[in-house]
Amino acid sequence: MLFLNIDSFKITINMRTREGNKEKDILKSAIEVFAQTGYHDAKISRIAENAGVATGSIYLYFKNKEELLARIFETLWEKLYCELNAIQTRTDLNSIEKLEGLLDLIFDIFTDNPALATVFANDYYRHTTKVADHYFNVFLQAGEELIVEGINKKVFNPNINVLIFRHFVLGGVSNLLHQWADNPKDFPLNVIRQNLKFIVKRGILIVQ
Amino acid sequence: MLFLNIDSFKITINMRTREGNKEKDILKSAIEVFAQTGYHDAKISRIAENAGVATGSIYLYFKNKEELLARIFETLWEKLYCELNAIQTRTDLNSIEKLEGLLDLIFDIFTDNPALATVFANDYYRHTTKVADHYFNVFLQAGEELIVEGINKKVFNPNINVLIFRHFVLGGVSNLLHQWADNPKDFPLNVIRQNLKFIVKRGILIVQ
Amino acid sequence: MLFLNIDSFKITINMRTREGNKEKDILKSAIEVFAQTGYHDAKISRIAENAGVATGSIYLYFKNKEELLARIFETLWEKLYCELNAIQTRTDLNSIEKLEGLLDLIFDIFTDNPALATVFANDYYRHTTKVADHYFNVFLQAGEELIVEGINKKVFNPNINVLIFRHFVLGGVSNLLHQWADNPKDFPLNVIRQNLKFIVKRGILIVQ
Amino acid sequence: MLFLNIDSFKITINMRTREGNKEKDILKSAIEVFAQTGYHDAKISRIAENAGVATGSIYLYFKNKEELLARIFETLWEKLYCELNAIQTRTDLNSIEKLEGLLDLIFDIFTDNPALATVFANDYYRHTTKVADHYFNVFLQAGEELIVEGINKKVFNPNINVLIFRHFVLGGVSNLLHQWADNPKDFPLNVIRQNLKFIVKRGILIVQ
DNA sequence: CATGAATGAGACTTCATTCAT
């Protein structure tokens, strides 16, 4: 009896917190609207409507419009960083496979949410915050380590500047995803992925 | 004496207005301000002040803010297209040299005007117009032709999707130039250029 | 044991709700918050938090924010009116003593609740209601009667316009209390009280 | 000829600056609207409409709504201070006449602009700024000096605390003007002025 | 009675664009 009472009490408590996670709904909606119109032309009222909440509700979960964008990227980079770490610590993969894994990772994330690619390509650098940038750099540095490891193992070309390589590949991938998100029928994603890996690998591999 | 006074008075007044092409001054100023603040946060009044003209004068030369950005890129792509054509028609260069020439072309243009790289990376896709896009595509297609020619001459890998390659390289180059424009001390431009060529070539070349 | 547990559980729950009069808690809290921030900048949520109740609970006791302020003053004027009546009906006091008693009355009330002086000085006239104003006027008229009585008894100067005198003294007292509530260390309340009585009675001139 | 040219040049310049002083129009309108609705409920759009300008024009002359109120009082206190100084330096007036002159000064200013009295009574203390407060205190201290001078000349009672006297009289005067501004028909201003001077000087008691 | 998440109306402020001079 006592347990039952306590349980029903807990249930009562939980019912007060929203069932459908409104915060996630808003973030999802914001990504879509940001992708469609760009950060500046995205109206809070439209994000709210698209999320199925009232305009004011946005401000229960986010301090302002800027934080909305920042949180999108914080979440994104954190997720990417965690999954990259999982790849990095695997011992059953060689450096080439790890690099391919990293590219797959990026493609998988953005395949699940194409709008994110558009928002990243158009609005990230202009509107990022210190916190979001921190997460971004942590992720990028983990990526760099993967390359450095490959260089040390004499699999990747040591003459390539890692920082430049990273910016080049990131820009290329981001642009490809951006174009794909805007016009997915022009080329299938798996074709992009294969071509990309080929270009990246043949570029970095030591040619015998 | 009287005339002289009046003349010198007029001259003083005239010195506030530029001798040269006011339209060019405005475009130059717009590129700078767009680069600094982004298209949306760029205020017409600041572009005018930076150009040494009155706010209203902008509208004597440009229909509106959007056209200002559009004209920047129309000019840019047109110039790139012309110079690429000059390369393309040369008979003393092989495909590899032509590809390198294209990359050099892009680097040279943006080296002369780093702000342009920032504006392109951040604001082009969101705010371009049909006309600007037309010039852009004409330039890109000329670039594609150069690649196709190389494939036909069995210099470039025929398995690579040219469209994907083009988007990848363009995104990569643009991101590199953007990073460099924001932070030119991180890596010298000639190092970027060399690395880039190496990555692009080793990626696309048929390995013997 | 089971019952005991349930009881103690309920008690724990109940301890979060106040034992005492929730309506009074809210009014007390409202006075504090109104004094701190002014009526307009006072947030209902802050009044609720400060009172130890939920935001929505305010509306169980008060129709809206306006009524909160109105009730504060209704209570105040009613109390002042009752106590003034007690003075007025005393036969052991002459007119001068009754006037002093009225001033003491006002000082005593606001000494107990300095925030009230600030709220009165800043927000009463702008946000009062008909009901609160009615109570206010009833109190003021009782004060006027006291003065008229003194005039009839040839103790107070008959040339003084009673209405003007009342507005002048009320304004002066209210401002003094307001300044004191904001900065109680500048001058002790009893000094204010003595000076005030003196000025009201004798003015500023040295009497020959 | 030269002079003529220069003159006509100046005229051209002056014609560009507005003829009707828009800044003053806006301040005048703001005082009216602030008096009618109070600072918080005064809408910028209504102040603009009332001033005969567009909403956005307000912001050409004032940083924001707060500065609008601050400038009203800065102007007011500065004017009062200057005129009080003129009185203070006169040698043909004794201390009593100077005190009366100060009260006349205040009455004259607010008679010209009754709304100002309402705004002062209701909104000054809550919304003043450091700058406005500085001007206010400079004026009040000049008033205090006048009283101290009277005390030194054995005309005013030395037992009266000057600070308390100042707050009392200021509060009383302000309340009287406020009541009068709201309801000017209840009592004519000259009656208020005479009664006030009498009470301030002589108090309420019949002097034997 | 009590709660506090959700609502949405409304105001301040910005800034691209205009137009009288």
Added chain:
DNA sequence: CATGAATGAAGTCTCATTCAT
């Protein structure tokens, strides 16, 4: 052609109030 003061439309954000639990 040139000017820059003036315009006014439109979006972000706040907060009193409600209502499902």
